[in-house]
Amino acid sequence: MGHERYGDFDPGRMLVWLANVIRNPDMLTIRTEHAGLIAEYTTRVWYPKQPECHVVFLCAASGYHWQAASLLRRSVAWARSRGCVRWHFNSDTTHRIDVLAKWVGAREHSPRFVLDL
Numbered sequence: 001m002g003h004e005r006y007g008d009f010d011p012g013r014m015l016v017w018l019a020n021v022i023r024n025p026d027m028l029t030i031r032t033e034h035a036g037l038i039a040e041y042t043t044r045v046w047y048p049k050q051p052e053c054h055v056v057f058l059c060a061a062s063g064y065h066w067q068a069a070s071l072l073r074r075s076v077a078w079a080r081s082r083g084c085v086r087w088h089f090n091s092d093t094t095h096r097i098d099v100l101a102k103w104v105g106a107r108e109h110s111p112r113f114v115l116d117l
Contacts, residue, residue, distance in 0.1 A: 001036065001059055018060065027056075028078045035060035035067035039075040041082050055089040056065030058097075065100065072104045 019025045028039040038057040056077055060068035079087045091097045
């Protein structure tokens with residue numbers, strides 16, 4: 001599903017990464033029949049008592065955005081259960097995520113910048 005939606009990437013490296021993620025207690029890996037999500041529990045060194053949750057990966061088959069929305073809600077609940085003070089969700093793709101983010105109650109955050117080298 002990820003290969004279908006995100007294009008060409010090295011499947012071997014991805015499988016190694018996924019194997020490590022699944023075993024990591026600070027990562028949430030959940031999936032439905034047509035969607036999958038990976039989120040990370042993390043702390044910043046300068047705010048060690050303010051853990052955050054970052055959605056690292058969200059993918060849904062075409063037409064299954066409601067399954068993706070359900071997974072996002074579950075990640076918010078997981079973040080709350082872990083004591084996170086903030087939940088982050090962004091995308092490096094051309095797919096719009098604003099409606100999904102707002103559906104779980106998220107607000108737009110600071111701008112992001114990139115420089116292609």
